[in-house]
Amino acid sequence: MDIVTQGLLGATVAQAGAKPQEVRLASLVGFCAPLLADADTLMRSAEDSLLFLENHRHFTHALSFIPAGALIASLLLWPFIRKRLGFKRIYLYALLGYATAGFLDACTSYGTHLFWPFNDDRIAWSIISIFDPLFSVALIAAIVFGAVKKQPRATKVGVVFAAAYLLLGAIQHERAESLARVQAQQRGHNIERLIVKPTIGNLLLWRSVYESDGMYYVDAVRVGLPNKGKVFKGNMVQAFDIRRDLPQITDQMLVYRDIQRFKVFSDGYLAWHPERPNVLGDVRYSMLPTSIRPLWGIELNLDAPHEHVTFDTYRSMSDTEIEAFKAMLFN
Secondary structure: OOHHHHHHHHHHHHHHOOOHHHHHHHHHHHHHHHHHHHHHHHOOOOOOOHHHHHHOOOHHHOHHHHHHHHHHHHHHHHHHHOOOOOHHHHHHHHHHHHHHHHHHHHOOOOOEOOOOOOOOOOEOOOOOOOOOHHHHHHHHHHHHHHHHHOOHHHHHHHHHHHHHHHHHHHHHHHHHHHHHHHHHHHOOOOOOEEEEEEOOOOOOEEEEEEEEOOEEEEEEEEEOOOOOEEEEEEEEEEOOOHHHHOOOOOOOOHHHHHHHHHHHHOOOOEEEOOOOOOEEEEOOOOOOOOOOOOOEEEEOOOOOOOOOOEEEEOOOOOHHHHHHHHHHHHO
């Protein structure tokens, strides 16, 4: 989730568990604590751009790291508020706030290593967008109301809303997946694997990607009122196969190992960028839900196979694409 909403949920949960006289300080501690989990973004290398991808949302977001993360956050905050709040109370509110970090990120499609070190799989339930303004604004309203009234019971409404919104996201996810399966069946395709994920800022329009017979099929699925849904047919692209597409690359080369690392990160959803030579993209993400142009990818320097690949993002959208997104979202 975006870092601000991460802090907002932490503040809401901490405030809901606070004493009336400590509501405001609890909000502050609860907001700051989960932000510490994203300190893993500092673990990067100028030479190896994939190091950032491997470390982001890793052990600092794991359930097992919550007590340690809360302790570090408490130690950092204690010098500033120790005259107003004891360390045990600071730790309690930091614990409540930090506990939301991994869980909320697991609710997104990007996911996190929630069960590290016992399981290193990236958990991604894909029930909420990485940025959802409705979710964030509702949390802000709950926090402000609770802080002004100094009444934690008011903030509990925000916790209930957050839980209900995520439950709605799970329901919408199931509906979108069902429509995507029907679409594949109508095409006569046997789905080998399928993902659906919400598009930015809403729970109505979803991106569907499934693999069948060596091809990825990308569609947009709009799920609105009950029993109503619509599929916007998108594009298709051939799945990447390293032995077929890059027979000159051997497993002794650094570029080969980097491709394998990016394959793990992208859960194997790899295909060539349709517009950029030598760029291998993550098919799961695109600015337009029907597009095969990836949101990010790695550029291979095949003339220097013993050098690291370069990771890059491609976030631009033309006016035509913006209008197409709006039409799918609102029609």
